[in-house]
Structure formats: C-alpha cells, structure tokens
Amino acid sequence: MGSCFLETEWFGVFLYEDDTLQAKRIFPPDAGQIADRLETIENGEILYEEKELAGTVETLHVPDERLTKLPNTTKTTQPLRRQDPEEHGRDASLRHEAALELAQRTVRGSLSEQSRHLEQAVAYLDEAHETENLMGERLVAWFRLSNPEIVDKASDHQELARWIVDHGTGEAIRQAHGWDPSELGTPLSPQELDAIEGLATSLVEQAESRAPLESFIEEVANEIAPNITKLTSAGIAARLIHHAGGLRRLAMEPASTIQMLGAEDAVFKHLTENAPPPKHGVIFQHPMIHNAHPKDRGKIARAMAAKIAIAARADAFTGNDIASELKAELEARAKEVARVGRRRAMKRKGGNR
C-alpha cells in the first residue's frame, strides 16, 4: 500500500493514495457554509470532514501544520494535488462568492476591533467642523465691514471664502458676477485684504482637507455597519458605534439607550437636577429628526432608535441586508407622526376661534 495524503480545497476534502483519489467529502454548495469551514481552518482547527477521512487510514501525510493535530500524521512537503470543482458538482463561481464572504467577515471583524480609528476620525471631523464655523463667522463679520452687499449675497461662509480666494477684492468679486458697484462699506487697505485673503484660504483648505476624512468614515462605516449606515448616515453610524463602545455593544443596547446616546450630559442633568429628559442624542443629526416639528421630534427619535437597534443587530450578528425595509417602515412612521401633529395643530387653532 502506498502513502496516503490529505488535501483540503475550498469545496471539499480529498484523500489520495499516492496520486490516486481514494475518498472525498464535498462541502454543501453554499458560500456561507464554505466560509464557515474556511474560518475554522483559519483558526487552526480541524474540520469534521477531515477527521472523518483521516479516520479511514492508518498513517497520513499532510501539507499543513494545522492537520498534524490528527492522529498518526506527518507533515511533508509534497506537490500540490488539486481537483477540478466541476467534476465534483461545484461551480467555480462559488469559490469567488465564498472568498468574498470570508474576506468580508475578516475585514469587518478586524475593522470593528479597529473602530478606534473610526472614533478618532469622527472626533476630528467634529472638531474640524467647529473650527471651520468659527473661522467662517469671523470671515463674514470682517468682510462685512468693507463689503456688506457681497456678504449678504453669499449663501454660506464657504461660498464667500471661495469668492475671496478666486477673485480677491470686493471690486473683483462684483465684476466677476456682474453686480453693481458698492455704495456701502469702506475700501480695504492692502494689509487688511492680505489678512482676509489668508483667512479665506485657510477656510477653503480646511473644507477640502475634510473630503478624504469623510470618505474614510463613509467607507469604514459602510463596511462595519452597512444597515445602520444606510438607515441613517455614515456619520451617525460612526458616532453611535463610538458612543456605545463598539458595534457589538451597540447591538446589545436597548433602543431607549440608543435614542439617548450622545446626550449623556442631558440624561444626568435630568436625573440629578430635575431638568426635562432629553429626546435624542446623536440621532438628532438626522434630517428626519432635526427638520421635524419640535413637538414631533421625540416620537420620531423613538421610532428611529428602535429601527437602529434592529439594524445594529443585523450588522453585528447576522449580516443580513435589511436596511431598505427598516427605512421604509421608519419613513411611514415619520409621516404618520407628522400627520397627527398637523391635525393636533389645526384642532388647537379651531378651539381658539
């Protein structure tokens, strides 16, 4: 009798006597189940199928360290033995699917460990925003002294900064847009203009430097928590994970806690100082809440937190894509809240008449 060799491929385990295939165990044709087995292999454990085949022979040669856990095995360098998956009823495209599934699990696992990076990025994004607003307010106040009409025409400080960077003086901005010459304001000295241009330049640069940061957050949030991200936004998903201390923890929090995440100060104020309870934390940033009528915000926040709790569980445990259903349900609920709110407002009006 010749020597026996064991080789595990993505679609099955194969036992050879020299170069002849003696026995096989083919995995079920399901990417998830194949990925499960490959995860087991990654963890250095033995597959059930491998144990079964190894039990049928007395001694065995194996190519990997992991398999020496089986009884009576020796690790040897041997030429690669490969089977054609089609001959065993498995489509080659299944390998691609299983590899994607496995890689996705690995990436997601290690990224949520690395969610500290995400936390830093989100914290920096918030700070960058704050700095930018301060600088913007200053630019608006300062430029208004010399060119009040231009400041009024700009939709926000970013636009104003861009005009100043592109054209320079108020005169040039006016010409570029074909506006009438100024009647108000005082002309700027060259030094004043220099200083204002410097401020405008930093403001524009600041905004530009935020773009890669935002795309990083977007990318990581989408990968770790696709359901929460689709339901809310990358920024909110990242902040929720940050406040909960990781995706798994977020997934184990009740919706009522998720609703308050990021409003911890207000919660304690409520508990200790008789202040009103907060209605929302991080999720306030979602337009569905902050654009709602103040009286409706609490209700919508409650509904949204409930959906986020479900989405977080899907992201952390099952990996199912349920975001669109959740989103539809949430939107329906928000509409209902707004409708009831309008009726309430009308009733009150009617009562006053």
Add this chain to the structure above:
Amino acid sequence: MMQRMQGQGKLGAYQTNGGDAWDPEPGENVLYLGAAEGATASWMCKQLDGTIVAVEKSPVAGLSLLRSARELDHLIPYIGDARNTGSYAPFVPSLGFVYQDIAQRDQVDIFVKNVERFSPRRAFLAVKARSIAVERDPKSVFEDAREAVEEAGRVVDVVSLDPFHKDHAMIVVDTVGE
C-alpha cells in the same frame, strides 16, 4: 527623466528594465502575496484569463481589494497573513506563478514557504533591501536573498527595479525540473 513603464507596479518596472520572465500562458493561475489595495492584482486580472488569488494582511487595504474583487470574478481575495499558507491553501488552485511584494524583514522566508507549499511553475520575488536590513548595502542584501531563494528553485533572473523603486530588485525562480 523617468521612462514610461510598460506595465503596472514593480512587475512593470521589472519589464521596463529588461526582465522577460513574466510569460503567463492561457489559463495559468497566480498567487499574489502582498496585494495591498489590489491595483496590480486587478491589472493582472485584466491581462490574464486564469484565477488570481490575492493575499493581503491589512484589513484597511483589504477594503479596497475587496471592492475590486467584487467587480472581477476571477480575483479571489484573502485577508490574512502570507506566512500562514495553510489558511488560504484551500483557495489556491494549481499555479503558474507566485508573485510576492511584501515589505517585511522575513520576506524571503515567506516566499520560500509559499513556493514550496504551492509548487508554481515560476515565482517572482520583489525584494525590498531596506526592509530586510536598512544599514546594509542593498547589493549584499540582494546577494543573500538570491542565495536563500535557491532553496525554493533555480534562479533564472535578477533585475534591479531602479529608478522606479529604489533599493528593490526582482528575483525570479523556476521550480520546473525539480
């Protein structure tokens, strides 16, 4: 001034500098170690009709690799350490090539280990002298690397990748006839 490179990355630099051992035949498969974001791997994918198994350790780079792999159905991504050959062995088909670009101190050991495990027809090692030993002369590092890879097969080509990649060399090994 820089010459235009024919191909992509270090393999492109190797070809531009006169290397001609990259000769994939139809249907030949590649094991790519150190795929990073997958730029060269996807480029390779478009050149070849075989399967490319791309191994990358960093999960952050792995994100981009994963994105490319979703588009290319013969690019098989694996996120993990190229030292643990057993972990990705199930994905690796019979190979035409091993191509390795890993800037690690033990890059030569990783290479030998993979070539022995997967017995490709031919194997490419992009050696980065500075990650093996910063203080030593690159030439002597390449010399040592060349000697060490003899363990895996017969060295058929050694090409410097200057000026495209400073202190890099490509070492090509054939395993056929062993």
